[in-house]
Amino acid sequence: MTLTPARTAATPFPDGFLWGASTTAHQIEGSNVNSDWWRKEHDPPAKIAEPSLDACDSYHRWEQDMDLLAELGFTDYRFSVEWARIEPARGYFSRAEIAHYRRMVEGAIVRGLRPMVTLYHFTIPQWFADLGGFTADGAVALFARYVEECAPIIGEGVTHVGTINEPSVIAAMAGLANRGEQGFPPAGLPFPDEETMHALIAAHHTTNRAVRAINPDIHVGWTISNQVYQALPGAEEVTAAYRAPREDVFIKAARGDDWIGVQSYTRTKIGADGPVPVPADAERTLTGWEYYPEAVSRAIRHTAELTGPSTPLIVTENGIATGDEQCRIDYCAGALDAVAACLKDGIDVRGYLAWSALDNYEYYEYYEWGTYKATFGLIGWDRETFVRPPEPAAHWLGGLGRERVLPRL
Ligand code: BGC
Numbered sequence: 001m002t003l004t005p006a007r008t009a010a011t012p013f014p015d016g017f018l019w020g021a022s023t024t025a026h027q028i029e030g031s032n033v034n035s036d037w038w039r040k041e042h043d044p045p046a047k048i049a050e051p052s053l054d055a056c057d058s059y060h061r062w063e064q065d066m067d068l069l070a071e072l073g074f075t076d077y078r079f080s081v082e083w084a085r086i087e088p089a090r091g092y093f094s095r096a097e098i099a100h101y102r103r104m105v106e107g108a109i110v111r112g113l114r115p116m117v118t119l120y121h122f123t124i125p126q127w128f129a130d131l132g133g134f135t136a137d138g139a140v141a142l143f144a145r146y147v148e149e150c151a152p153i154i155g156e157g158v159t160h161v162g163t164i165n166e167p168s169v170i171a172a173m174a175g176l177a178n179r180g181e182q183g184f185p186p187a188g189l190p191f192p193d194e195e196t197m198h199a200l201i202a203a204h205h206t207t208n209r210a211v212r213a214i215n216p217d218i219h220v221g222w223t224i225s226n227q228v229y230q231a232l233p234g235a236e237e238v239t240a241a242y243r244a245p246r247e248d249v250f251i252k253a254a255r256g257d258d259w260i261g262v263q264s265y266t267r268t269k270i271g272a273d274g275p276v277p278v279p280a281d282a283e284r285t286l287t288g289w290e291y292y293p294e295a296v297s298r299a300i301r302h303t304a305e306l307t308g309p310s311t312p313l314i315v316t317e318n319g320i321a322t323g324d325e326q327c328r329i330d331y332c333a334g335a336l337d338a339v340a341a342c343l344k345d346g347i348d349v350r351g352y353l354a355w356s357a358l359d360n361y362e363y364y365e366y367y368e369w370g371t372y373k374a375t376f377g378l379i380g381w382d383r384e385t386f387v388r389p390p391e392p393a394a395h396w397l398g399g400l401g402r403e404r405v406l407p408r409l
Helices: 036-041 058-072 095-110 126-131 139-149 167-178 194-214 236-252 295-307 325-344 392-403
Strands: 018-022 076-080 114-120 160-165 219-225 229-231 259-263 268-271 274-276 313-317 349-355 362-364 368-371
Touching: 018 114, 018 313, 018 392, 036 126, 036 368, 058 076, 058 095, 058 392, 076 160, 076 349, 095 114, 114 139, 126 139, 139 194, 160 167, 160 194, 160 259, 167 194, 167 219, 167 236, 194 219, 194 236, 219 236, 219 313, 229 236, 236 268, 236 274, 236 295, 259 295, 295 313, 295 325, 325 349, 325 392
Parallel strands: 018 076, 018 349, 076 114, 114 160, 160 219, 219 259, 229 268, 259 313, 313 349
Antiparallel strands: 268 274, 362 368
């Protein structure tokens, strides 16, 4: 079986182009017992499909994971540090966990992987959730204090730091919870909790400064989920109004940052009455999202329009939940063609990091964790032994990194 799609002329990577894969602590480390999600996973009324438990035990096996990525040809690895481990009780900072994440940073560097570190990727400590999360009194200052305590982790050798991952999804989840609604709508995102939205933006700006104070050479940004809202004929205004509080507000808040992360997987069509569910006959991925490799270029172009030319873009997540490796390669090849086209059009895209390095604890039914059934990984793993064989797509994508080219154009 030939797994490499027929590609002819290739686009060389621009200098310094980031070529990697992304993960986050809760979805791969296992036993994140002091986090809000761990508690939720073990709370029967929350009806979570399955708990994360050991995940793929990357907390103990990170060296193996980094070895694989480096051997495959990747030069960048995005991972997150876990607030619930670093500050498991309010004001108590674990020196052991800080040392653990510092070892990861150094482990990446010695393997030739540039570490991109996310400070907050969806999970918060239980004590912070109990205070009321980001809208509690003093919450932004508490988050900033945690970030300052991360100085020994990120102070040297870390090129990129992301403050908060997908604030739009966090604000949407808060909106859902505050209104007592169950589950996501069949299409689109719930209306965000506006207080959470403002708090997250304030937290981003505050910690952006805090990271620069730790080391002014670190490039700081945040990573934004892009749902690629597409207006059906006549619904342009409805679409713009729908998108503004769910996406644009967070993209605009990145103006002046060192970079912005673009994360996209699929699209959402909007009609006169709002989001339109994906038609029954559309090709779907294991998360139920429409198969739509062009999503990433739409996302890049929309982001660039809003931030302007002075904010470089990095694709920090893009990929597909599938059990079919040829389909994963086709999806990524389509997405990379689109990235190459954006570069050709002069858009300042500085990197592509696939989601995800490993199969991980994922979404089901839109945006609620968790299941291990939605396999996004370039590297799979055995549920009993944790043995991790790279999938064919990993060899293909990593190989492009070794050649320093994007597939076509
Ligand atoms: C999130 C990841 C998630 C991925 C794929 C993004 O929204 O940042 O945590 O696993 O999408 O579902």
